Amino acid sequence: MNTKENTNTTSFSLKGKKILVVDDNIMNRMVANVILQEFEVTVLEAADGDEAVNYLKDNSCDLVLMDLQMPVLDGFKASEIIRQELKLETPIIALTASDIQEEKEKCFEVGMNDYLFKPFNKNQFIKIIIKWINN
Numbered sequence: 001m002n003t004k005e006n007t008n009t010t011s012f013s014l015k016g017k018k019i020l021v022v023d024d025n026i027m028n029r030m031v032a033n034v035i036l037q038e039f040e041v042t043v044l045e046a047a048d049g050d051e052a053v054n055y056l057k058d059n060s061c062d063l064v065l066m067d068l069q070m071p072v073l074d075g076f077k078a079s080e081i082i083r084q085e086l087k088l089e090t091p092i093i094a095l096t097a098s099d100i101q102e103e104k105e106k107c108f109e110v111g112m113n114d115y116l117f118k119p120f121n122k123n124q125f126i127k128i129i130i131k132w133i134n135n
Contacts, residue, residue, distance in 0.1 A: 014126075015040040017133055018060070022052040022075065023067040023095060028118065032065060035122055036129075049078025056086055063133050064092045066112065068103070076110050083111035091132035095120075 019041050021032045026047075033043045044061060046052040050073040052064065064082070068075040075094060082088050094107045094115035107115050116128050 013039075014129065014133065016042065017062040018042045018044060019129070019133075020044045020046060020052060020055065020061045020064045022046045022049060022064060022070070022078065024048055024070040025067070028067065028095070032125070035125055039126065049073030049075055049081075052078050053081050053086070056082060056088060056090070061090060063129060064090055065095055065116075065129075066092050067095045068098070068107070069096075075112075076106060079107075079112050080110040093128060093132060 014036070019036055021029050021036075021043060022045075023029050023032075024047050029045050029047075033045070036043050044055065044059075046055055048070045049066070052066070053073065056064075066075040066079060073081075079092050079094075082090070082092065091114075092112045094112045095118055096103065096107075096115055097118045099117060104115055113132055114128055116124065
């Protein structure tokens with residue numbers, strides 16, 4: 001697992017970065033979108049893992065925020081496809097309401113870089129994005 005320490009949210013610009021928000025809950029996508037737009041991020045949205053994989057086949061982004069429990073294709077399988085079939089190294093952050101250790105371990109096993117518990121606060125959300133996005 002890669003780590004980037006000493007993240008300073010005030011000196012880091014997210015302007016122009018592209019973040020794919022993958023969540024079947026429109027309200028969760030909307031909350032992420034509102035926060036990210038404050039930082040002048042280009043927000044891309046997908047309602048499930050299948051939409052995310054199809055988007056990433058032909059397009060790039062700087063980071064993926066991936067819900068775990070979704071219909072069609074869940075976040076675990078989508079992340080596995082992104083890593084193994086698409087061979088992308090784009091940081092993937094799991095968005096989960098669960099604090100179960102086995103679920104966290106599974107996130108890392110399928111190639112996710114980190115996880116964030118929902119509901120999240122704005123500072124936690126931005127800090128974890130800055131931790132993983134390359135400037």
